[in-house]
Amino acid sequence: MAKSEERAAAARAAGELKRELRRLVLSITDDDDVRSGTFEEAAKLLTALREMKSNGKGSTIAKRSSSPLSPNKKEKNRQLKRNDAGSEVEVPEHFLCPISSEIMRDPVILASGQTYDRPYIQEWLNAGKLICPETQQVLSNSTLTPNHLIRRMISQWCCEHGITLPLLENQEEAVIIGSERNVVNSLLEKISYSSIPEQKKAVKELRLLTKRNPSFRALLGEKPEAISQLLSVLSVPGLKGDKEVQEDTVTTILNLSIHERNKEIVADNPQAIPLLIDALKTGTMETRSNSAAALFTLSALDSNKIKIGELGAMQPLLDLLEQGSPTGKKDAASAIFNLCMAHENRVRAVREGAVSIFMKTIRDRTLVDESLAILAMLSSNHDAVEEIGEIGGVPILLTIIKESSCARNKENSIVVLFSICMNDRTKLREVGEEESLSGTISQLAQNGTSRARRKAGGILERLRRSMHITHYSC
Numbered sequence: 001m002a003k004s005e006e007r008a009a010a011a012r013a014a015g016e017l018k019r020e021l022r023r024l025v026l027s028i029t030d031d032d033d034v035r036s037g038t039f040e041e042a043a044k045l046l047t048a049l050r051e052m053k054s055n056g057k058g059s060t061i062a063k064r065s066s067s068p069l070s071p072n073k074k075e076k077n078r079q080l081k082r083n084d085a086g087s088e089v090e091v092p093e094h095f096l097c098p099i100s101s102e103i104m105r106d107p108v109i110l111a112s113g114q115t116y117d118r119p120y121i122q123e124w125l126n127a128g129k130l131i132c133p134e135t136q137q138v139l140s141n142s143t144l145t146p147n148h149l150i151r152r153m154i155s156q157w158c159c160e161h162g163i164t165l166p167l168l169e170n171q172e173e174a175v176i177i178g179s180e181r182n183v184v185n186s187l188l189e190k191i192s193y194s195s196i197p198e199q200k201k202a203v204k205e206l207r208l209l210t211k212r213n214p215s216f217r218a219l220l221g222e223k224p225e226a227i228s229q230l231l232s233v234l235s236v237p238g239l240k241g242d243k244e245v246q247e248d249t250v251t252t253i254l255n256l257s258i259h260e261r262n263k264e265i266v267a268d269n270p271q272a273i274p275l276l277i278d279a280l281k282t283g284t285m286e287t288r289s290n291s292a293a294a295l296f297t298l299s300a301l302d303s304n305k306i307k308i309g310e311l312g313a314m315q316p317l318l319d320l321l322e323q324g325s326p327t328g329k330k331d332a333a334s335a336i337f338n339l340c341m342a343h344e345n346r347v348r349a350v351r352e353g354a355v356s357i358f359m360k361t362i363r364d365r366t367l368v369d370e371s372l373a374i375l376a377m378l379s380s381n382h383d384a385v386e387e388i389g390e391i392g393g394v395p396i397l398l399t400i401i402k403e404s405s406c407a408r409n410k411e412n413s414i415v416v417l418f419s420i421c422m423n424d425r426t427k428l429r430e431v432g433e434e435e436s437l438s439g440t441i442s443q444l445a446q447n448g449t450s451r452a453r454r455k456a457g458g459i460l461e462r463l464r465r466s467m468h469i470t471h472y473s474c
Helices: 002-030 036-055 073-077 118-126 148-160 169-173 178-193 196-212 214-222 224-235 243-258 262-268 272-282 285-298 302-310 314-323 326-339 343-351 354-363 368-378 382-390 393-403 407-423 425-438 440-447 450-473
Strands: 079-082 088-091 107-109 115-117
Touching: 107 118, 107 148, 115 118, 178 196, 178 214, 178 224, 196 214, 196 224, 196 243, 214 224, 214 243, 214 262, 224 243, 224 262, 224 272, 243 262, 243 272, 243 285, 262 272, 262 285, 262 302, 272 285, 272 314, 285 302, 285 314, 285 326, 302 326, 302 343, 314 326, 314 343, 314 354, 326 343, 326 368, 343 354, 343 368, 343 382, 354 368, 354 382, 354 393, 368 382, 368 407, 382 393, 382 407, 393 407, 393 425, 393 440, 407 425, 407 440, 407 450, 425 440, 425 450, 440 450
Parallel strands: none
Antiparallel strands: 079 088, 107 115
16 A cells, blocks of 8 residues: 555656756747756756656655755666676766766866866856756866877776767757758848848747757858848848847857857957947846856857957946846856956956945855856956955955855955955955954854865964064064
8 A cells, every 4th residue: 555655656756857948848838038947957856757667656855955966876876787798787877977977978178177067067157057966066268178098998888888879969950950040041141132021030939949950050050151140130221220130140149059060150250249248237137147148158268258358248248237137147157157268358347346246246145156266267367355354345355254155155255355354454454353253264163164274374374473473573
């Protein structure tokens, strides 16, 4: 009887998952502007359904964290793979992507040193998540480096065990059918030579195709002149200033920039980045948000970071951070974080007022994680450190260290405090008074992340030296 009830409960749970999955799939197919988080949630539901099927029960429906990784990672990552002969073989754990729990086809190394399958970690980064899914470490950059050793090991293991893996995405794109090329060529021709209604319709269709089908993103990347043809629609007399066309064009650029090889092609077009920056200033809120997301995606390349900063993106991104919708603010923060990995852009950000804006978001309890991560980067700039101290940043940072449950936020706060204390004796005394009252810095020096302990230790050492000097001078 108990087993029967358990099976019934599992069936009900599976039914709920399937209904929610159907809702998400409808959202993805019907909504032109579905966000990356919807795809992520659908992937989680698919994983839960797969686990239920393999385990024969509904225990996997427990609440999951915002990271795609289960706390019980080893158990989750154990996978049996059926080979070409029909036998099951257990896959070595280090061949499995920590996000998908599937054999990695294109293993890449993240800045944290962890290895992931490229499509899954790229989607994670494209969604604006700037931490390592496995370690929760804030990433110093979003570069993905091919892990050739693991790839060779996986290839050899698959050969030895008779397992055939699906083709990589770029292998599939190499056999794009002619009809798809014809569709793209036809739409580009309409954009260049048709009537205004036809041009608007063609841009809209390109937006939808590049959103839904990776092969169309690759096709447009094969034709660098296609970017210029697409952007030319915004200079047509009857369409110049048309907000809908601007939104469709910007969103198509966003879709194209998701494809790895297109990042350089798009940024090399002399019109593309200026268009995105203009859209940040003049577009609808949706257009501004998509423009920020496109700049974030393009700035994965270091050369693009410099180019985007030089062309003047920082100020309109900061404006969006202040005035935008919740989604727009998050997209702007993600783009600014990526851009500030380049030293030149940190100078620009400080000059354009980034410090006071990010301190305000922290006071308002919005985008606290992102703001602290960016301020930690900006704390290498002397002017930024002085400004944080002048506008009352020390007590705010101390409060975060005392009250936050997020180790990463504590770490970024102490990084900023360390820079302030190294530059300003008055602020060092302020930190010393807090330390005397509650031992805030000492506690972090014992219990924080390795970086937080190091910075906290540096402040404590500075305090000890300061006290010794004061005592000696008396």
